Structures are given as C-alpha cells and as structure tokens.
Amino acid sequence: MQQTKQRLLTGNKALAEAIRLEMERDPNVFVMGEDVGVYGGIFGATEGLFQKFGPERVIDTPISETAFIGAAIGAAAEGMRPIVELMFVDFFGVCMDQIYNHMAKIPYMSGGRVKLPMVLMTAVGGGYSDAAQHSQTLYATFAHLPGMKVVAPSTPYDLKGMMISAIRDDNPVVFMFHKTLQGLGWMDQLDASIGHVPEEAYTVPLGKANIVREGTDITIVGIQMTVHQALEAAKRLDQQGIQAEVIDLRSLVPLDKETIIQSVKKTHRLLVVDEDYLSYGMTAEIAAIAAEHCLYDLEAPVKRIAVPDVPIPYSRPLEQFVLPNADKIFQEAIQLVNE
Amino acid sequence: MAIPKDHLLWMYETMYKIRCYEDKMAEAYAEGKSPVFNIGAGPVPGEMHLATGQEPAAAGMCVHLKKEDTVTAPHRPHHHAIAKGVDLNRMTAEIFGKATGLGKGKGGHMHLFDPDVKFSCGGIVGAGIPHALGAALAAKKKGKDWVAVAFIGEGAANQGAFHESLNMAALWKLPLIVVIENNQYGISVPKAASTAVSSNDVRAAAYGIKGYYVKDNDPIDMYNVSKEAVERARTGQGPSIIEIETYRYLGHFQGDPEVYRDKNEVTLLRQKDPIIRLRNYLLNEWGVTEETIAQLENKATAEVDQAYAFARESDYPKPEEALEDVFV
Helix, strand or coil, X not given: CCHHHCCEEEHHHHHHHHHHHHHHHCCCEEEEECCCCXXXXXXXXXXXXXXXXXXXXXXXXXXXXXXXXXXXXXXXXXXXXXEEEEEEHHHHHHCHHHHHHHHCCHHHHCCCCCCCCCEEEEEECCCXXXXXXXXXXXXXXXXXXXXXXXXXXXXXXXXXXXXHHHHHCCCCEEEEEEHHHHCCCCCCCCHHHEEECCCCCCCCCCCCCEEEECCCCEEEEECCHHHHHHHHHHHHHHHCCCCEEEEECCEEECCCHHHHHHHHHHHCCEEEEEEEECCCCHHHHHHHHXXXXXXXXXXXXXXXXXXXXXXXXXXXXXXXXXXXXXXXXHHXXXXXXCC | CCCCHHHHHHHHHXXXXXXXXXXXXXXXXXXXXXXXCCCCCCCCCCCCCCCCCCHHHHHXXXXXXXXXXXXXXXXXXHHHHHHHCCCHHHHHHHHCCCCCCCCCCCCCCCCCEEHHHCEEECCCCCCHHXXXXXXXXXXXXXXXXXXXXXXXXXXXXXXXXXXXXXXXXXXXXXXXXXXXXXXXXXXXXXXXXXXXXXXXXXXXXXXXXXXXXXXXXXXHHXXXXXXXXXXXXXXXXXXEEEEXXXXXXXXXXXXXXXXXXXXXXXXXXXXXXXXXXXXXXXXXXXXXXXXXXXXXXXXXXXXXHHHHHHHHHCCCXXXXXXXXXXXX
C-alpha cells in the first residue's frame, strides 16, 4: 500500500518545516514579524521555530511593518537571508513603499550589484467573513510591479518545496500562503490542506505551473483555492462527459506561459478563475497571453471568473456571492464547452 | 472640582452596558462554533475582538464628548462605539451581517461607521489616528470647538501613522486627543517586548504636547485626565496623549489559545474589576442607592437585549447587493 507510507502534513507544518530546514542549513536565515515567536504565526507558518531557534533567530517585532520590512532589506543587502511575515497581505498598505520602491527596485537600480535574497511571506484569502481589510488575495497588485517574484502554492508539497526555493533564491520573493490551505484547526477543513510531504529538504522551482488534471475539452487555470475549486468542478464535468484540464499556476512571477499556451492549443477553450479582483488582474493577463499566442486555437471566447470589482463584503451571503466556487466554475465551463 | 453625579452615573451605566454587550456577543459568537470551532461558522462569523475589561477608557473619555466630536476606533471598537452613542440596534445588526446594519452587512464588526455621531473604526492598526487628525483639522477650519479622539492600542504607538499624526497635530495645534489603551499585549507580544519606553505618555515630549497616564484601569482618573485634555483641545491649547493601563480579559480574538499568558492572570484582574470598583465608589462615597444602581443596570440590559433581538430578527441582504455602494 503506497498510501500508508505517505507522510502527511498540513500546509502550515510544511511551511514551518521548510523554514526550519533552511535555518539549520544556513545561519544567515532568520525570521521576523508580528507574533511569529511564541505564537508561531497567526496562521501557523512559524510553528515550533521559536522553541527550536530562540529569540535571536525568530524575532517578534513591534507593529511596525515599514521598519521591519525595511530592516529585512537592509539585512539582506548585508548578505543575510531574512524571512519576514506580513501578517495579512491586506496590511501591505502601511509598508508598500519599502516593498515596492525599495525591495523590488534596488537590485535593478544597482545594476544587479545589490542582491536582496529575502522572502516576504504573507497570508491571503477570504471566505470566512473577515471583511474588506482582512480577506483579499491581491495577487495582481504584487505581480503587476516588476522586481519581485510572486508565488502562491496550493498544496503542502509545493508550500515546502517552493519555500525552500524562495529562501535560496537571490531575489526578493513574495510568498503568499492561503489561510484556508494552511490546514488550521479553527478554519474550514479542506482535504487539500493536508498532503504528502517528504521529510527531507527538496525544491520546487519558482515559475513552473503544474497540470494537476489532464483533459481535452477545456483548460481551467487557477491558483490556490481556485485550483481546488476547479478540480471539484472538473469531477462534475467528467460526469457530463467533459474532460477539463486544470492548471495550477503556482507562480505569478515568473509566469509559466508555455504550459498555458500548450494546454489551450490542445483543448481550444480557456476559463481562468481568480480569488482576486476581476479588472486588470491575473485573469486578464492569462486571457491576453492566449490572445497573443494562441488566439486561432480558441474555439470560443475566453471566460473569466473573479471577484467582481467590489471590496470583499462581510456578510456571508454577500461574500459567497462575490467569491469564486466550484459551482460557478462548473456552470461557466458547461456554457463555454457548449458554445 | 467635584465630578457631577450625573456624569458618574452615566459612566457606570455605559460601562455596565458595554460589559453586558460584550458578554452577549461572546455567547452569540460561540453559537454554531462547537463542538468544532470554525471561525467562519455561526450567526457571527469572522474575527471577533471583544473589549471586556477595557470599559474605563471609553466611558471616561466619551462622557466629555458631544455628538459633534469625532471618535475613531481600532479593530476592538464596541466599547468606543457604545460610549459614543452609536445606534446599538444597527451596530448589532451589522455585526450579525444583516441588511439593517450600519453598513448593510458590508462592514462587519471591525468596520462600523455611524456618521450621525461621527464614529468610525477599522481593521488596520494605527490607521484611525490620521482620520482623527483630519477631523480635528476640519473643526479648526470650520471655526468650531469640536474635538477628535483617536482610540488606539499600545501596539499602534509603534506605527509611523502615530508619530506622523502627532507631529502634525502639534505643529498645527489641532484639537486631537490620542487615547492609548495599553491592554498589555499586541496579540501575543507583551508591551515590554515591543515598546522601548515603559509608558507612551512620555512620547508627548517628542512633540511638545501634553501626556497623561492613567494607572490601573481607574475610571475616575480616566475621567479627570480626559476632562482636562478635552478642555485643552476645545480651547485651542492643542493635542494630548493619554495612556491608560487597562486589561483585556479575553483573548486578542475569540478563539485565541492565549499560549502567551498565565491562565491565572485574568482571574486576578477580574478581582479588581473597574465596574465593581465604580459601583462600590458610587454606593460608598456618593450615597447612590442599590435601587438606583439596579435601575441603571436594568436599563442597560434592556437596551442590549433589544439590540440583539433587532439584529437576529433582521433579514440578510440579498446576495447581489454585494455589487452596490462601491460608488455613491
């Protein structure tokens, strides 16, 4: 039995394990952020690290994001490899100058002479009524701005492998983990938030999409939660005789255009699903890539599902109305295949 | 100068009402979240930050405020909202995500807006301080004697917004008061591990303004220093900082495992509860009768009960209403 041999971890434990392994390997790696110490990170990304490495390497900061993210830049320029946690991605507003005008631009402005090997990790996502200032994904906000790698893994295996890659990368990496995919006991329980994770260190490349389900009739592109929703929709589509190919982008910057293009050339139909806002976002970018590279392979217009350009509302019926889900993907896919 | 008795009675009623409101909210929040706790389940989903134990700051300040004065509050806002006179029915309906709520269900517990009494709050630490600064600027431009009060936690005093706002308020001599509720923890981090000075009132010296410190969650002391700060602001003498040593009896949010503190800590805190202290003070020093106290408590309880009934009986918004109100 193959399965009994599998070592299962939740998303948060996979992340914390990646950081632990890299901290053991490289004394330059350290962690800073709010409640990353004894608490282990509000979403568990640093669970157990304080107990293992102590307050010198797992540092609780004041609520001073501009200062501690800026400090990570300064330390990275000195050859350290800081991992800083922005508790919720929504809090970027208080420190975006450091992130964008400095972290993302210094390597370029220095002509490549200053390296910033740092990871800015942050929690994204909604669906649990945390309202407009704690529920965003903001994938495109970060991906739009040049100079940062932006990754958003969807499985415990990728969380670990991509975190190790991110720490070893000499560029600044914005590492987004989805709250619901952390496998925390106090949130919605998803099978997808627990998965096989090898014990040893391994890397998953940043910038390579993953075809998580092969199909011939329609390509569905998603990231994080929308990948799992697409897989659920694909099962239902299968019952209708429709074979959906599901692509997990995993990384927004760099973006694996080739995997998308090859898939569209095979299926001739494209549906892009995003938990971020609709306009000027990831769905538009993927649609543009299809238009530029494989327009004549398409047999129907590209369709998009995303948050319809409103802040994330608090009340459950309102929030459920704006977020993507498997049912919306199923309905849209059926329509698209029948066009 | 002696404190007017009606002020003390108002403070007691308000603090009692806040306690009652938060206790009831803790129960409502727990509904649908057992045996397995899920933050998104039940009639009140999402994060819930309760102010149980922190009543003196809100009551001791807001007793001096008028409807025209502005209050901004942080992510833990119920006590300030209640003390400022926010419509309790609509506030509760908002927290239950109902169409009759202050924001028609769009805002939720961290995002309550009641322009009728100039109250707002938000989920980003320190963000309310510049809003209060702006209200103070508007009051000055309009030639009014209105003041603006920003309530913040002690963690927010380490945000740039705090220092930037106070510098401007001092520079322009604006009627801004920043009340820092030092409830000892920024989520899990004790103040001593986050703040280089032992109390934030000393930071007033950096801006040449008044700094006050209220020890041990004392409602009367909070009343007195707030009175002075508000009078100074109203009469053009500029901004102040008040730090009050206060306590949160509950976790940072409901469901917080509180691994960072001794479980016995709260038991000891509750033994010197400010509501009980104020009650005894009224009975012993002011000759207020048990009967009067009971009347105040019953009135507060009835108002809270009414608000929860209103919230529960109200309808949810229609899903497609999510698309409304992006632009006015």
